[in-house]
Amino acid sequence: MELETQSVIDAEISAIAQATEQAGAGELQPHVDYPPYRSSILRHPTKDLRHTDPETIERWAPCFSHRDVDPLESDLTIGQRGEPVGERIIVTGRVTDGEGRPVRNQLVEIWQANAGGRYVHKRDQHHAALDPNFTGAGRCLTDDEGNYRFVSIKPGPYPWKNHLNAWRPAHIHFSLFGTDFTQRLVTQMYFPGDPLFSRDPIYQAITDPKAREMLVATYDHDLTQPEWATGYRWDIVLTGSNRTYTESEDSDL
Amino acid sequence: MNTTASGMSTPGQTVGPFFHYGLPYDGDRDLVTPGSPGSIRLHGTVYDGNGAPVQDSLIEIWQARPDGTVPQEPGSLRRDGWTFTGFGRASTSRDGSFYFSTLAPGATEPGAAPFFAVTVFARGLLDRLFTRAYLPEDEAALAADPLLSSLEPERRRTLVAEKDEQGYRFDIRLQGEDETVFLLFPGR
Ligand SMILES: [Fe+2]
Numbered sequence: 001m002e003l004e005t006q007s008v009i010d011a012e013i014s015a016i017a018q019a020t021e022q023a024g025a026g027e028l029q030p031h032v033d034y035p036p037y038r039s040s041i042l043r044h045p046t047k048d049l050r051h052t053d054p055e056t057i058e059r060w061a062p063c064f065s066h067r068d069v070d071p072l073e074s075d076l077t078i079g080q081r082g083e084p085v086g087e088r089i090i091v092t093g094r095v096t097d098g099e100g101r102p103v104r105n106q107l108v109e110i111w112q113a114n115a116g117g118r119y120v121h122k123r124d125q126h127h128a129a130l131d132p133n134f135t136g137a138g139r140c141l142t143d144d145e146g147n148y149r150f151v152s153i154k155p156g157p158y159p160w161k162n163h164l165n166a167w168r169p170a171h172i173h174f175s176l177f178g179t180d181f182t183q184r185l186v187t188q189m190y191f192p193g194d195p196l197f198s199r200d201p202i203y204q205a206i207t208d209p210k211a212r213e214m215l216v217a218t219y220d221h222d223l224t225q226p227e228w229a230t231g232y233r234w235d236i237v238l239t240g241s242n243r244t245y246t247e248s249e250d251s252d253l
Numbered sequence: 254m255n256t257t258a259s260g261m262s263t264p265g266q267t268v269g270p271f272f273h274y275g276l277p278y279d280g281d282r283d284l285v286t287p288g289s290p291g292s293i294r295l296h297g298t299v300y301d302g303n304g305a306p307v308q309d310s311l312i313e314i315w316q317a318r319p320d321g322t323v324p325q326e327p328g329s330l331r332r333d334g335w336t337f338t339g340f341g342r343a344s345t346s347r348d349g350s351f352y353f354s355t356l357a358p359g360a361t362e363p364g365a366a367p368f369f370a371v372t373v374f375a376r377g378l379l380d381r382l383f384t385r386a387y388l389p390e391d392e393a394a395l396a397a398d399p400l401l402s403s404l405e406p407e408r409r410r411t412l413v414a415e416k417d418e419q420g421y422r423f424d425i426r427l428q429g430e431d432e433t434v435f436l437l438f439p440g441r
């Protein structure tokens with residue numbers, strides 16, 4: 001199959017952006033039906049999601065502890081023979097619910113490409129070097145204030161086959177659990193100022209610009225540590241059904 | 254950037270094609286040891302809009318114990334063989350199939366229809382999907398269930414697991430005629 005060019009994808013992205021802006025219908029969550037991301041075409045529901053009140057089990061979430069997670073798993077730069085190649089980074093932030101309450105002692109999982117944009121994955125065909133000192137997967141638990149913290153390597157952008165000359169902006173995949181099942185989130189964290197943002201159909205599938213910017217970390221020089229690592233801050237808000245219990249207060253949102 | 258404007262939640266993004274070394278772990282799909290007393294298999298296949306199996310999706314279940322109580326014990330990532338945590342995770346194989354070894358969930362309230370809460374992730378799927386796999390046995394409870402009773406019979410069918418020899422079969426269709434009913438909870 002012949003791949004389309006970036007300009008074809010760009011035109012589709014901007015047509016959708018214009019249409020949603022005109023309709024005032026930018027969406028805070030990604031459009032699951034977003035044809036510029038070609039592999040979404042056959043993999044999204046076409047019928048409306050069914051509005052449902054959570055039942056008991058859905059108002060709870062699985063529980064994790066230090067029995068599940070070793071504190072060393074939050075440092076992706078250790079555990080191998082040597083130092084990984086690339087820019088060492090600290091990524092930290094706070095996980096809260098829709099009311100700003102901390103999500104405590106919950107599991108955060110990440111996975112990412114190495115500095116050259118290569119994943120340790122048999123399906124990654126990118127001709128960039130694997131790094132014997134970097135596997136790119138980590139876990140931690142949030143603390144009592146909802147804070148998480150990882151030490152890693154800044155991932156590189158990588159090519160993919162959505163279209164000709166398609167490149168993903170550099171990102172770290174995040175998986176999060178909240179205090180109830182309905183807050184479950186898998187997403188991607190990006191780095192500020194990435195020139196690939198406007199060309200990436202996965203990032204652009206979130207059609208509200210403010211909502212998409214919530215996926216972009218902030219460089220924070222106060223987090224940066226001398227002679228060691230640069231710091232990025234990225235806070236995460238997990239709204240879910242627990243929000244509805246106080247919804248009368250903010251029903252004008 | 255990254256200002257948490259009130260009422261906004263962090264948007265989801267696809268799990269992508271490379272989650273296999275980040276999310277799966279040893280024992281992820283075995284909430285109980287396969288074949289142990291009371292164990293059942295919950296299995297199925299994930300299909301796309303062409304009816305082709307989806308070989309890079311990830312299914313999670315979250316459930317009550319057989320007595321209907323909600324587990325709140327850690328240990329899902331490092332199973333000890335004794336603690337039932339109620340959480341499991343299974344990536345699909347080349348043929349789009351997944352399975353869990355678990356216990357049948359009980360009713361969390363008297364008369365409620367027991368189900369597995371299910372989350373679906375996949376490459377190509379831009380945000381996670383929620384659904385439920387109801388147990389088929391208690392017809393009265395199924396008939397009284399608020400969600401099921403609000404659905405047309407052919408849509409309702411997609412949420413009820415099928416009994417088989419080892420447990421239950423629950424197929425997931427992301428798109429098309431028999432598309433699974435996916436859920437939107439208030440608050441997001
Ligand atoms: Fe990725």
